[in-house]
Amino acid sequence: MARWEPDARGRMLAAALDLFAEKGYDKTTAGDIAARAGVTERTFFRHFADKREVLFANPNPLDEAVVKAIAAADEQEGPFQMVLDGVRDAAVGLAEARSREQAAQRARIVEATPALQERELLKMAAMTTAAQVALAERGVGEPTAALAAHTAVAVFQAAFSRWVSGATDLGLPECVDEAAAALRDLR
Amino acid sequence: MARWEPDARGRMLAAALDLFAEKGYDKTTAGDIAARAGVTERTFFRHFADKREVLFANPNPLDEAVVKAIAAADEQEGPFQMVLDGVRDAAVGLAEARSREQAAQRARIVEATPALQERELLKMAAMTTAAQVALAERGVGEPTAALAAHTAVAVFQAAFSRWVSGATDLGLPECVDEAAAALRDLR
DNA sequence: TCCTCCTATGTCAGTTACTGACATCAACCG
DNA sequence: CGGTTGATGTCAGTAACTGACATAGGAGGA
Numbered sequence A, B: 001m002a003r004w005e006p007d008a009r010g011r012m013l014a015a016a017l018d019l020f021a022e023k024g025y026d027k028t029t030a031g032d033i034a035a036r037a038g039v040t041e042r043t044f045f046r047h048f049a050d051k052r053e054v055l056f057a058n059p060n061p062l063d064e065a066v067v068k069a070i071a072a073a074d075e076q077e078g079p080f081q082m083v084l085d086g087v088r089d090a091a092v093g094l095a096e097a098r099s100r101e102q103a104a105q106r107a108r109i110v111e112a113t114p115a116l117q118e119r120e121l122l123k124m125a126a127m128t129t130a131a132q133v134a135l136a137e138r139g140v141g142e143p144t145a146a147l148a149a150h151t152a153v154a155v156f157q158a159a160f161s162r163w164v165s166g167a168t169d170l171g172l173p174e175c176v177d178e179a180a181a182a183l184r185d186l187r
Numbered sequence C: 001t002c003c004t005c006c007t008a009t010g011t012c013a014g015t016t017a018c019t020g021a022c023a024t025c026a027a028c029c030g
Numbered sequence D: 001c002g003g004t005t006g007a008t009g010t011c012a013g014t015a016a017c018t019g020a021c022a023t024a025g026g027a028g029g030a
Helices: A008-023 A030-037 A041-047 A051-055 A062-072 A079-097 A100-111 A114-137 A144-165 A172-184 B008-023 B030-037 B041-047 B051-055 B062-072 B079-097 B100-111 B114-137 B144-165 B172-184
Strands: none
Touching (some): A008 A030, A008 A041, A008 A051, A008 A100, A030 A041, A051 A100, A051 A114, A062 A079, A079 A114, A079 A144, A079 A172, A100 A114, A114 A144, A144 A172, A144 B172, A172 B144, B008 B030, B008 B041, B008 B051, B008 B100, B030 B041, B051 B100, B051 B114, B062 B114, B079 B114, B079 B144, B079 B172, B100 B114, B100 B144, B114 B144, B144 B172
């Protein structure tokens, strides 16, 4: 028999989501989450760098998909299109990992808490930087790489918020296509 | 005679900048800053919502310039151009308020500290949202407004980082122009 | 002139997010 | 069977905040 119940991490993840939805992020202490998961607070902080991270612990981060797509992109595609393809792949992956309702609940929690918005922004910025670096490796110089990356990520964010809002029946990847089309019409 | 030295806030602002540059953000406690400014820690937190805010307490925030410019924009300008004009105005304001060297020192501190990057990102996001709202008031719908705002802010960020890097002799507003031109060539 | 309210600050105790050091013990490995 | 490992517990400590209350110049009115 094991010394402890297995999957402490999974239990903490679930407990955190529940508690944040029930009482809100601010009124939930790290100790609360640990207690509901049947572990100590110290164990919580061994698994998650900080209280916010529990909402951002993602087994397959979006960055990867983006970087991979850029590395594999067709030679003659423009830099923006490269990142956009990557972002679309990431969207496919995300939609497979989470239902829209799950994503929406999480989004509601994040939206209600500035501290969590900050962290989300940081993750998006990491994705942007990753794309930038990947572009640089394909020979794209500054500031083109930065702009392409920022713009494509903006498309992703617009698509994501539209998907989550429930204003459309489209899937997340299709929302990306839609937002990309809107961008082309911009200017 | 006054009960306390005047301009406690200004002293804390200066002390914080000094200490962050000397010891780094993480190794500087709120108490350290307060002590150097000749006040108590409690007073520090009365002036700044949290330790990070001391680096972001800006008398005239960039948002304002952007919103104002969008509200005043020419009827026939496209939404992206409206935000871009606003962002350029903001750049003029920022360059007037701070020398490039001041901006660079601050940027170095922020760059070295994830917690500060998060806050910076949040401020940028606030600027984006403000622009989005201002566009909506001019009748621009979603997701166009979101994309225009995000893209223009990306231009600003690219311009700012180029200006601060010292890789060019251009002023900040001219860097914005340059980045905007690079964007037009993108696709 | 004196009284009163206002405001910025000080004082202090408390909560919560984290961190480091060390102990424990099932499981695994030779 | 004994030694090692790894996930967890325990405990003490630091630092970021927060709320409640005290203090005393200064401004304004009676």
